[in-house]
Amino acid sequence: MKILVLGGDGYLGWPTALHLSGQGHEVAVADNFARRGYDNELGVESLVPIEPLQTRIAVWKELTGQQIGCYIGDLTDAMFAYRIITEFAPDAVVHFAEQRAAPYSMIDRSHAVYTQQNNVIGNLNLLFAIAEINPEIHLVKLGTMGEYGTPNIDIEEGWLEIEHNGRTDKMLYPKRPGSFYHLSKVHDSHNIEFACRIWNLRATDLNQGVVYGQQTPETARDERLATRFDYDAVFGTVLNRFVIQAVIGHPLTVYGTGGQTRGMIDIRDTVRCIQLACENPADRGEFRVFNQITEWMSVQQIAEAIKSASPEDVHIDYLPNPRVELAEHYYNVTHTKLIELGLQPHLLSDTLIDSLFEITKRYAHRVRPEALLPTVNWRTPTATP
Ligand code: NAD
Ligand code: USQ
Numbered sequence: 001m002k003i004l005v006l007g008g009d010g011y012l013g014w015p016t017a018l019h020l021s022g023q024g025h026e027v028a029v030a031d032n033f034a035r036r037g038y039d040n041e042l043g044v045e046s047l048v049p050i051e052p053l054q055t056r057i058a059v060w061k062e063l064t065g066q067q068i069g070c071y072i073g074d075l076t077d078a079m080f081a082y083r084i085i086t087e088f089a090p091d092a093v094v095h096f097a098e099q100r101a102a103p104y105s106m107i108d109r110s111h112a113v114y115t116q117q118n119n120v121i122g123n124l125n126l127l128f129a130i131a132e133i134n135p136e137i138h139l140v141k142l143g144t145m146g147e148y149g150t151p152n153i154d155i156e157e158g159w160l161e162i163e164h165n166g167r168t169d170k171m172l173y174p175k176r177p178g179s180f181y182h183l184s185k186v187h188d189s190h191n192i193e194f195a196c197r198i199w200n201l202r203a204t205d206l207n208q209g210v211v212y213g214q215q216t217p218e219t220a221r222d223e224r225l226a227t228r229f230d231y232d233a234v235f236g237t238v239l240n241r242f243v244i245q246a247v248i249g250h251p252l253t254v255y256g257t258g259g260q261t262r263g264m265i266d267i268r269d270t271v272r273c274i275q276l277a278c279e280n281p282a283d284r285g286e287f288r289v290f291n292q293i294t295e296w297m298s299v300q301q302i303a304e305a306i307k308s309a310s311p312e313d314v315h316i317d318y319l320p321n322p323r324v325e326l327a328e329h330y331y332n333v334t335h336t337k338l339i340e341l342g343l344q345p346h347l348l349s350d351t352l353i354d355s356l357f358e359i360t361k362r363y364a365h366r367v368r369p370e371a372l373l374p375t376v377n378w379r380t381p382t383a384t385p
Helices: 013-022 034-042 053-064 078-088 109-133 180-199 238-248 267-279 299-309 353-366
Strands: 002-006 026-031 069-072 092-095 138-144 159-164 167-172 202-208 210-212 252-255 261-266 287-292 295-298 316-319
Touching: 002 013, 002 078, 013 026, 013 053, 013 092, 013 267, 026 053, 026 078, 053 069, 069 078, 078 109, 092 109, 092 267, 109 138, 109 180, 138 180, 138 267, 167 180, 180 202, 180 287, 202 267, 210 238, 210 267, 238 252, 238 299, 238 353, 252 299, 261 267, 261 299, 267 287, 295 299, 299 353
Parallel strands: 002 026, 002 092, 026 069, 092 138, 138 202, 202 287, 210 261, 252 316
Antiparallel strands: 159 167, 261 295
16 A cells, blocks of 8 residues: 555654554655754754665665655645645555644644644545545544543544433543543544545544554664653653663653553554554444553552662652542543554563563663753643743
8 A cells, every 4th residue: 555654753653654664565754853943942852863765765764675754834824735746646554743742732732723723724625635535545643542531531533432411322432531632632632533424535533542662573673673662741641751761760750649551652663553543444434443451550650660660769749730630530441443443562561571671771861850850830821941
């Protein structure tokens, strides 16, 4: 298949492009390097050094003979969106290209507006480009488990059968997200469902949980193929941050009591899920939703798992929670559709945490410790950190 990976320079987009290419698909990536720009703005860098996109592509060609196409541009520029769909003529488009940090979207007005403009308009441009140029294209869109929030009922895969006053219907599952970033994903999901309904497009919305890990079999082939690994309080995600904190002897930063529970997934399963979604497309007119997680854990359980895996003594700090989220809540998620397609999950208990510690140790000298503590507060917007 011809697969276009939008956001192909990012943490997940790059390993996905390699995985799809390694599986024999013809792949092109597109990116505007916004993510590298946020690093410059925040004064941090990926813990693991990353090569320029063009170098990574050349290394992959050198090792495998496979050429990955490359488009540099911004999805919010409609002409760019139309050009890449026309020129590459993909069968499937995997859309990772959004601002993805909840704290970044909560810094202040301009970061909230930027996040929603970038994400919602980029996605809309893409929907129009697909509808006008080739509505057969399957859109595989990265959503997030955070779209649902933490309701006091079971979370289904995108849709809910409802009975009300004696009548029944199948509705989009109600959403109650916890940041302007997560809200942008809800807006995207609604726009995609609408486009499937009115234009007969085909789409899979992957409501993914928090990703952990840094290597896939493809990125591990050469250090110049490494993907990014973020540790700062804005872009670093919980499990990756805890590993890095454990390695440099910093207390693990549990927000609040650590009773909040989140769906999790290993980066090796992320790339496989994308492959499965692309190779088993949605039908025309179908808005399909998969919950892309393999297990769920409370933040306290994650901290305990990292503490017990660490060869060094690890201290856990309970910080006042800078976010507004439920401290303790019900959490039960249906996530069977990707398993039915063939996903064989890597669980945290049998995962290679040791190798994550190993990679982290190699680059620990690159950590800026002051970037580890949260500065963005949900209740009071602050100036740019
Ligand atoms: P990332 O920031 O590392 O990668 C996103 C890439 O998209 C970056 O390279 C960025 O430069 C590019 N991009 C952003 N806006 C763009 C635009 N307007 N035009 C072109 N390129 C643009 O993020 P990631 O961690 O790889 O996440 C990828 C996707 O997966 C995101 O949509 C995110 O919401 C979703 N997701 C991530 C996680 C996670 O834990 N990392 C979990 C669930 C869902
Ligand atoms: N947390 C801590 N300590 C930390 C960092 C986080 O206790 O040092 C807590 C947060 O309060 C939150 C949970 O850990 O309850 C998860 O936070 P996170 O920063 O790891 O993840 P989140 O902000 O939800 O965002 C990440 C990705 C985002 C993706 C989302 C999936 O950045 O792109 O959409 O995970 S989900 O959480 O399922 O919505």
